[in-house]
Amino acid sequence: MDPTQELGRDDLERLQLEKLREVLEPVLETNAFYREKLNEAGVSEAGDLQIMDDYRALPFTTKDELSLDQSVCPPYGSNLTFPLDRYQRIHQTSGTTGDPLRWLDTGESWQWMGRCWEAVYEAAGVEVTDRVYFAFSFGLFIGFWSAVEGAGRIGSMVIPGGGAGSEQRIKAMLSHEATVLVCTPTYALHLAEVAAAEGLDIRTSSVRITIHAGEPGASLPGTRARIEEAWGATCFDHAGATEVGAWGFECQAHSGMHLNEAEYIAEVLDPETGQPAEDGELVISNLGRVGMPVVRYRTGDLVKLDPTECECGRTFVRLDGGVKGRMDDVLIIRGVNVYPSVIENAVRNIPEIGEFAVDVWPRGELDDLEVRIEVNAPDVNASVDRVSAELRHALGIRVGVRAVPENALPRFELKARRVTDHRKQS
Numbered sequence: 162m163d164p165t166q167e168l169g170r171d172d173l174e175r176l177q178l179e180k181l182r183e184v185l186e187p188v189l190e191t192n193a194f195y196r197e198k199l200n201e202a203g204v205s206e207a208g209d210l211q212i213m214d215d216y217r218a219l220p221f222t223t224k225d226e227l228s229l230d231q232s233v234c235p236p237y238g239s240n241l242t243f244p245l246d247r248y249q250r251i252h253q254t255s256g257t258t259g260d261p262l263r264w265l266d267t268g269e270s271w272q273w274m275g276r277c278w279e280a281v282y283e284a285a286g287v288e289v290t291d292r293v294y295f296a297f298s299f300g301l302f303i304g305f306w307s308a309v310e311g312a313g314r315i316g317s318m319v320i321p322g323g324g325a326g327s328e329q330r331i332k333a334m335l336s337h338e339a340t341v342l343v344c345t346p347t348y349a350l351h352l353a354e355v356a357a358a359e360g361l362d363i364r365t366s367s368v369r370i371t372i373h374a375g376e377p378g379a380s381l382p383g384t385r386a387r388i389e390e391a392w393g394a395t396c397f398d399h400a401g402a403t404e405v406g407a408w409g410f411e412c413q414a415h416s417g418m419h420l421n422e423a424e425y426i427a428e429v430l431d432p433e434t435g436q437p438a439e440d441g442e443l444v445i446s447n448l449g450r451v452g453m454p455v456v457r458y459r460t461g462d463l464v465k466l467d468p469t470e471c472e473c474g475r476t477f478v479r480l481d482g483g484v485k486g487r488m489d490d491v492l493i494i495r496g497v498n499v500y501p502s503v504i505e506n507a508v509r510n511i512p513e514i515g516e517f518a519v520d521v522w523p524r525g526e527l528d529d530l531e532v533r534i535e536v537n538a539p540d541v542n543a544s545v546d547r548v549s550a551e552l553r554h555a556l557g558i559r560v561g562v563r564a565v566p567e568n569a570l571p572r573f574e575l576k577a578r579r580v581t582d583h584r585k586q587s
Contacts, residue, residue: 163280165423166475173476174213177426180448181216182207187242187451194230194240195456198222216426221435221444222458227404228260237263242452252303254403255576264303264403265453271310273424273449277407278311280421284412284473285370285397287341289316294339294368296330296348297574299323303403304575305343305374311407317341327355331363338367346378346388346396347577353391354515354572364393374399375576377502380411380418380483383509398483400462404455406447409480417467417479424448427478428457429466432488440465442488443480461488463500492521492582494530497558501580504532507555511547513538516570519580528584531561535570 165176185207188195202220203209210216231238237245250266266274287293293312297304299321312319320337322330331352334342342349349371356363371394373379379388379398388396398418400409408425409418420427426446431438443462447454467481485502492499501519508517515535522529532552536544541564552560571578 162283162474163423166280166477168476170476173422177422177448178210178213178216180424181426181446182210184448184451184454185210185456188454192240192242192454194238195454199456216446216457217428219457222455224262224404224459224461227262227455231263237265240453241265242454243267248452250306251301252306252403253301255302262404266450267452270450270452271307274307274406275310275314276449277401277421277424278308279314280424281308281372281397281399281407281410282311282315282317284410284419285372285395286413287312287315287317287370287372291315291340291370292318292320292337292367293341293343294320294322294330294334294337296322296342296344296352302575307401307407308343308372308374327352328359328361331356331359331361334368335361335363335366340367340369342368342371342392342394344371344373345375345573345575345577346373346384347376347573348575349373349388349396350384350391351572351574353388356391364391366393368392368394370395370397372397372399374401374407377484377486378505381502381506381509383506387509387512400484402460405445405458405460406450408445408447409483411483412471412473412475414471414473416471417481418483419471419475419477419479422477429464439468443484462486463488463491490580492530492580494521494528494556494558497556499530499556499558503555504552505579507551508532508534508548510551511544513544514548515567516572517579518570521580521582521584523584529561530556530558531563533563533565533570535567536564537567 247267248265249268250271253261253263295305309319320339371392378384379396385396398411401407409420411418428444429438429441430444432442443460443464445458446456463485465481467479486500490501508514515537518533520531538544545562545564549562
């Protein structure tokens with residue numbers, strides 16, 4: 162384990178501030194976006210940030226602000242610390258919430274991104290002898306591109322699965338005797354579904370670790386249990402974002418998600434007041450992505466701090482259950498906040514339910530929540546009743562549940578889009 166992961170809080174904060182000043186020194190000289198933003202806040206040089214309270218006085222950065230900047234200064238905006246010819250990598254956000262953001266990395270920033278993923282692997286127990294299979298398409302979405310870089314830093318064998326179908330990917334994993342699978346949790350379950358249909362044995366294969374990102378699923382007990390049962394492997398969650406990097410990882414104690422505080426400064430704040438909270442929005446700054454940084458970035462991720470010590474020995478703060486969901490994904494149904502992750506966990510707790518989809522319908526003054534499910538059991542009605550009861554218990558409201566034929570619902574390789582809010586379309 163890297164010794165910085167065991168630092169006391171005072172030493173860790175000193176390290177964070179030192180790294181932040183190193184990032185901001187060139188940024189304040191040449192990055193038009195942050196130079197103006199920080200100058201207006203009274204910060205003209207990196208040395209102005211001496212204590213953590215100085216950092217906490219800095220203004221927030223929002224996705225809308227970055228998106229507007231890229232619209233005004235196309236195509237990449239003014240959040241660039243170096244001339245364009247210094248940048249080597251182009252990625253963009255998935256566009257699930259608003260227009261995609263384009264993001265650039267220099268060679269140095271990309272190496273830093275790889276270091277962040279290296280921490281993810283080390284916490285999960287991935288070693289140089291492992292063969293890591295990447296089941297994603299390698300498009301513009303950053304997905305697991307930086308995960309490939311991190312695997313190279315570990316020294317593990319990299320097996321790319323871009324351009325292949327699901328059955329081909331399973332056969333490739335079996336043929337190459339892959340020991341680690343990296344993909345979204347939804348896609349891990351879909352691969353298991355395809356393997357079962359084709360009679361391919363993945364449970365007794367050489368895969369021993371699965372690492373997931375892109376959705377909250379791998380931290381949900383129901384989803385985690387289903388992945389581990391299908392693959393006969395240990396499931397690990399990870400969190401990150403295109404504009405932020407790989408900020409979180411799960412250790413082998415499986416007691417929440419650690420924030421990688423050696424490479425990020427993170428806060429959990431009340432979304433309304435901006436004040437520190439145990440349960441709120443994650444606000445984060447990266448400490449090595451000099452070419453296109455974010456400072457006090459409002460991620461939109463809803464999280465809950467776990468103040469207890471982790472048995473792994475790391476002093477980095479942890480999030481109870483990883484990312485609960487996104488602020489813009491919360492559904493308000495009859496005055497109740499409904500998180501899609503809670504729906505997923507409830508459905509995944511019932512083994513005979515395959516894929517599912519969620520619809521919100523406007524019904525006069527009272528909106529209706531409906532969950533469509535694929536059932537693999539003789540008594541479909543009994544399964545529907547069971548899901549209804551599970552959702553009623555989890556959410557505290559009545560939910561309509563309807564069975565649909567198997568394979569009637571879409572499958573997803575990257576981020577699943579299971580929720581359709583028909584109120585926004587009317």
